[in-house]
Amino acid sequence: MQNYTIFVPRLLSKKEYFVSGHRACIGCGEALAVRLACKAMGQNVIVANATGCIEIIASQIPYTSWKVPWIHTLFENTAAVASGIESGLKAMARKGLKADKGTKAVAIAGDGGTVDIGLQALSGAMERGHNFLYMCFDNEAYMNTGIQRSSATPFGASTTTSPAGKVSIGQFSWKKDMPAIAVAHDIPYVATACPSYPFDLMEKVKKALSVKGPAYIHIFSVCPTGWSCPGDLTIRIGRLAVKTGIFPLYEVENGIYKMSIDFTELRPINDYMKLQGRFRHLTEDVINQIQNKVVEKYEELRRKSVISDAVESGE
Amino acid sequence: MAQRVGMEVSVAIGEIVKLANTDVVSAYPITPQTHIVEHLAELVADGELDAEYIPVESEHSAMSACLGSAATGARTFTATAGQGLELMHEVLYVASSMRLPIVMTVANRALSSPLSVWSDHSDAMACRDTGWIQIFVENGQEAVDNTLCAFRIAEDNNVLLPVMIHLDGFHVSHVIEPILLPEQSQVDAFLPKNNYPLPLDTDKPVAMGDFGPPVIYTEAKWAQEVNLRKSKETILKVWQEFGKSFSRYYKPVECYRCEDADTLLLTMGSYSETAMTTIDKMRGEGKKIGLIRIRLWRPFPFEEFRQAVKDIKTLIVLDRAISFGGPGGPVCSEIRSALYSQNNRPEIVSFIGGLGGRDITVAGFEEIINSGMEIAETGSDNEFEIFGVRE
Numbered sequence: 001m002q003n004y005t006i007f008v009p010r011l012l013s014k015k016e017y018f019v020s021g022h023r024a025c026i027g028c029g030e031a032l033a034v035r036l037a038c039k040a041m042g043q044n045v046i047v048a049n050a051t052g053c054i055e056i057i058a059s060q061i062p063y064t065s066w067k068v069p070w071i072h073t074l075f076e077n078t079a080a081v082a083s084g085i086e087s088g089l090k091a092m093a094r095k096g097l098k099a100d101k102g103t104k105a106v107a108i109a110g111d112g113g114t115v116d117i118g119l120q121a122l123s124g125a126m127e128r129g130h131n132f133l134y135m136c137f138d139n140e141a142y143m144n145t146g147i148q149r150s151s152a153t154p155f156g157a158s159t160t161t162s163p164a165g166k167v168s169i170g171q172f173s174w175k176k177d178m179p180a181i182a183v184a185h186d187i188p189y190v191a192t193a194c195p196s197y198p199f200d201l202m203e204k205v206k207k208a209l210s211v212k213g214p215a216y217i218h219i220f221s222v223c224p225t226g227w228s229c230p231g232d233l234t235i236r237i238g239r240l241a242v243k244t245g246i247f248p249l250y251e252v253e254n255g256i257y258k259m260s261i262d263f264t265e266l267r268p269i270n271d272y273m274k275l276q277g278r279f280r281h282l283t284e285d286v287i288n289q290i291q292n293k294v295v296e297k298y299e300e301l302r303r304k305s306v307i308s309d310a311v312e313s314g315e
Numbered sequence: 316m317a318q319r320v321g322m323e324v325s326v327a328i329g330e331i332v333k334l335a336n337t338d339v340v341s342a343y344p345i346t347p348q349t350h351i352v353e354h355l356a357e358l359v360a361d362g363e364l365d366a367e368y369i370p371v372e373s374e375h376s377a378m379s380a381c382l383g384s385a386a387t388g389a390r391t392f393t394a395t396a397g398q399g400l401e402l403m404h405e406v407l408y409v410a411s412s413m414r415l416p417i418v419m420t421v422a423n424r425a426l427s428s429p430l431s432v433w434s435d436h437s438d439a440m441a442c443r444d445t446g447w448i449q450i451f452v453e454n455g456q457e458a459v460d461n462t463l464c465a466f467r468i469a470e471d472n473n474v475l476l477p478v479m480i481h482l483d484g485f486h487v488s489h490v491i492e493p494i495l496l497p498e499q500s501q502v503d504a505f506l507p508k509n510n511y512p513l514p515l516d517t518d519k520p521v522a523m524g525d526f527g528p529p530v531i532y533t534e535a536k537w538a539q540e541v542n543l544r545k546s547k548e549t550i551l552k553v554w555q556e557f558g559k560s561f562s563r564y565y566k567p568v569e570c571y572r573c574e575d576a577d578t579l580l581l582t583m584g585s586y587s588e589t590a591m592t593t594i595d596k597m598r599g600e601g602k603k604i605g606l607i608r609i610r611l612w613r614p615f616p617f618e619e620f621r622q623a624v625k626d627i628k629t630l631i632v633l634d635r636a637i638s639f640g641g642p643g644g645p646v647c648s649e650i651r652s653a654l655y656s657q658n659n660r661p662e663i664v665s666f667i668g669g670l671g672g673r674d675i676t677v678a679g680f681e682e683i684i685n686s687g688m689e690i691a692e693t694g695s696d697n698e699f700e701i702f703g704v705r706e
């Protein structure tokens with residue numbers, strides 16, 4: 001229960017591995033999520049970072065926010081780079097060329113770098129069974145390049161390449177279910193998380209690091225700039241995404257689904273949507289259509305899941 | 316003592332990669348390179364090579380995994396050809412600009428479309444600006460020797476650049492040749508352990524591949540250029556030491572019967588062997604003809620090349636790739652610009668031929684040389700002559 005309902009900063013480690021001074025927008029949920037994930041991971045990791053907001057905001061020469069070994073190469077290849085890191089460390093340790101420190105390779109990317117252009121490299125790396133953690137920081141569009149749609153953009157959202165217009169409702173397709181794709185690779189650990197639930201997020205990151213083999217965490221990252229919402233509502237909007245059932249928190253360990261937090265009653269999606277400019281153009285009809293889909297998906301997830309003891313009313 | 320053994324060149328390359336005690340092989344199959352990575356997979360499967368073999372899902376990932384592996388300080392190898400090299404293209408620039416010592420065999424292959432699995436230099440020439448060291452070999456022994464040298468050159472802390480060894484698909488890769496493989500002890504004496512200076516390591520965290528604003532980008536690129544040019548010193552030194560250890564000597568530019576020649580034919584890769592037979596024949600007829608072959612394509616050996624052609628009247632260049640709509644073959648246009656500043660420069664005639672595996676026979680080279688000499692006298696309205704095309 002405490003993982004979901006309270007936030008006690010003094011329970012957190014004071015150590016930072018993704019430090020302040022970077023250029024993220026005010027209220028950036030992605031930067032917050034990365035910071036928390038880094039706290040959870042600690043020092044014994046090597047991070048491969050895809051091109052995207054996180055890379056751009058925190059690595060401009062001659063500055064860096066990264067206190068762990070970090071490498072950025074390209075946009076779509078991050079899982080493959082992590083495969084190489086893992087293999088290099090493994091071979092050298094086995095051959096006695098370098099001490100085996102148990103360092104874990106971690107790949108991080110945005111939704112675009114994961115669900116679109118990087119999907120093939122990620123699928124390959126998961127299928128090959130590398131011992132690595134992949135975290136997707138999903139802000140539901142290509143934010144770094146100016147809010148273009150990705151296949152993780154939700155139905156109806158207005159972006160610069162799926163703009164709402166006289167004959168367009170905005171994004172015309174339903175959000176790709178990336179965690180399900182990860183599960184289909186039969187990997188030992190898949191989870192969803194959101195920095196509005198910091199302890200849950202950090203525990204999942206720790207668990208993912210401790211499994212042997214590929215682990216995938218999909219992290220919901222509120223983006224005030226791209227979603228046209230106030231920067232001081234980041235935490236609340238993240239919580240509403242969970243409480244409306246739009247972004248349920250769950251884990252899939254060795255194929256077994258478990259809801260991290262379950263709601264006896266979901267909040268209406270409009271509580272979440274009305275706070276964001278990207279949905280402002282939507283008619284009641286479309287919102288109802290989305291509402292039905294959300295409930296349907298949520299029920300489907302519940303049916304497959306062992307229900308958590310963390311049950312809350314949606315209020 | 317090592318003995319010459321008849322074996323397929325691709326297999327021999329696998330063997331030398333094993334003797335180099337490679338740590339990571341990341342590879343994707345494509346003809347005519349496949350036998351190399353198949354053989355390496357076999358060596359790993361039989362426990363003869365202690366390496367991580369990453370059977371990636373594409374060449375883009377093959378090279379990307381090489382980035383990660385090399386950045387940890389592991390000795391890293393891959394091989395590809397044609398479309399595979401094209402799919403890697405974006406990643407190639409990253410390997411060189413991040414100073415990652417990766418060794419790659421390229422079994423030169425034509426590019427689609429139409430689909431062709433046969434050899435030419437279109438794939439190789441498309442990556443001449445990627446910042447890699449590029450070495451073109453003529454035969455299997457040269458491929459094996461230069462693959463070993465490539466590890467030493469790439470990993471030398473004065474260089475730290477990726478190296479491509481180009482061998483012509485099929486004409487070299489699939490040929491069974493008597494090959495002299497070195498003993499393990501000889502390789503160990505010649506090739507020191509990889510000592511990558513700033514690897515990804517938790518003991519000393521580094522950030523690699525940061526975001527470079529305009530205030531730093533030019534400096535970064537200039538440093539890369541200076542470094543690639545300077546790598547020639549190390550390449551020459553490594554070839555010299557290889558010669559001392561193995562009694563086979565390599566140079567950036569190879570001359571064949573160039574003494575007192577007034578006309579030289581210039582080729583790269585395996586067709587030079589046929590061309591030499593033609594030179595012998597024409598020399599027998601009293602013609603003052605020789606052959607020059609460029610082995611080191613990047614960094615381009617300006618000095619050695621200018622020296623080799625300084626006294627001749629005519630230089631006939633054979634390209635095995637087209638720069639479409641441009642000044643002719645990529646090799647010839649570079650040669651022209653390398654000689655433009657020289658006071659005594661030869662007449663230069665550009666030929667393109669041998670595309671997509673089309674053979675050029677001894678008689679074919681004779682035709683190229685004869686019409687090249689004629690064009691040098693009369694001039695031509697064409698930017699280049701296409702050899703052997705059926706109208």
Ligand SMILES: Cc1ncc(C[n+]2csc(CCOP(=O)(O)OP(=O)(O)O)c2C)c(N)n1
Nearest residue numbers: 051052053075110111112113141142143144
């Ligand atoms: C091959 C390639 N195509 C396109 C781009 C341009 N590009 C860089 S980052 C980016 C979008 C990143 O979106 P996402 O992965 O969702 O990360 P975010 O910035 O939203 O955190 C794009 C399109 C690129 N760098 N490389």
Ligand code: SF4
Nearest residue numbers: 024025028053223225
């Ligand atoms: S655009 Fe969005 S994700 Fe990117 S830094 Fe700004 S708030 Fe964060």
Ligand SMILES: [Mg+2]
Nearest residue numbers: 110111139141
């Ligand atoms: Mg995004």
